[in-house]
Amino acid sequence: MPSPSVVTVHLILGSTVSMVVPARVVESGEDGLLLWVAPGTPLWRATIPPGTHLRDLPPEGSYPLRADRWRHGGALILQPAGAGHAVWWSFTMEQEFRSWYVNLESRVHSPDGADVHVTDQELDITVTPDRAWEWKDEDSFAAKTGHPVYWTPAEAAAIRTEGIRVTHLIDSATYPFDGTWCDFRPPESWPLPELPPLGTPEAEPGEGA
Template sequence: MSGPVLRPGQTVVRREIMRGEPWIAIPQVCVQDDGDLLVTYTPGGTPLAYPASGTFPVGEHPWKLAGSTAWRGHGRLELHWTGVEHSLFLFWSGPERTFQGWYLNLEDAPRRTAIGFDTLDHELDVWWAADAETYEFKDVVEFEETGPARYPGRMDAIRAEGARIARLLDAGDLWWDKAWADWTPDPSWRPRDVPPGWESVPYEGR
C-alpha cells in the first residue's frame, strides 16, 4: 500500500471504485498507520457521499438507493492490511458501548490516493459475534447474485479468499490484536466531510 503514512486524527477518505467509477465515499479518521496496517474510524453521524453522475453499469450504490445519508450508531473501526483482499470491521452498540464482534469484510486490497484509499466491497463477509463459538459466512446468496456483474472474472478469487479466511480461523490463527475490541475513540473526533472534487481524484483501476 504505497503512499505517505497518515497521522492519527487526519481525515482519510475511503472510496469504493465500481467498474471504473467512484461509487461511494466515506470520510474517516486515521487511528493508526505504519505503512502496512492502516486503522480508520467512522464516527457516528459521518456523511455518506455519492457521485453526482456516472454511467453506473451495475446501478447506483445500494445505500444511496435505500436513502442512507449518514453512518449511524457508535461508529465503525476498520483494519486494513497492505495487499490483503479483506479488512476487519469492529462494531459496538448500546449505552455501555458493548463490543459486538469481528466482521471480516472481503474487499479490494487498499490502494492509497491523495485523499485516503480506494477499495471495493465484495459483498461476501465473515462474521464472528463476540458471544459466539465460531464464525458464519454472510451475504453468500447476494454475492452469487450480484458478483458476476460487479466483479467479472474475479468470483473464484473472492471465493478463495473467503475459504482462506475460514481455514485460518479454523486453525485458531488470528492475525489481528484482540485488544482492539476494547478500543475507544478520541472524544474530540467528530464526523468529517469529503473534500471538494473527491470524485475526480485519480485512482488505480483493478
C-alpha cells in the same frame, strides 16, 4: 510527507459509489491502516429507493450521492496491507464490542494517502464475539459472478479463497480475532471529521440526520 489524520474511504460496488465516509486514522504503517468511524460522522450516501439495498439494484442505474451521517455505533476498520479483505469491529452506541465483520474487497490508495477507494466483492463473513462465523451474501455473490461489471469466475474463486484464509484466523483466534481492539475507546479529544468534498457533478447535497 506526513500521514493524514483522516482518510476518506470511497466504498464502491460494481461501478457505483455507495458511500464516501471520512475515517480517523488510529494506526498507519507497513502492515496497513486501522481506521475509526465514529457515530454521527458526516458522509455521502447513494440515494436508492426505500427498503432496497444497492446490491439488488441494476448496476447501470443512477444513484446520486446525498449528504447523510453514520447512523450506527462506531466501527474500527483494519485494512491489512496487500490483503483482499478488511476486518471491521462493530460497537454499540455505548462503545461495547458487538461483532466482527469481514469485508472481501480490493483497495486503491491515492498517492498522498488521503483517499482509499474500496471495491466491494459482495461475499462477506459475519463473526460473533465467541468467533462463530458464517458466510454472508453468497447468493448475490454467485449471481454477480461473470457479469462484466463485477468479477469473472476465476476472480470469484480467488475471492472465496481469500475468505477461507480469513476463516482460519477466526478459528485459531489469531489476530485480528484474538480480542485485540475489542476494548477500544476513542480519545474524547477527537472531533467528528468534516463532510469531505466530492469533486463530482453527481453529488446532491441533502440534510444530514
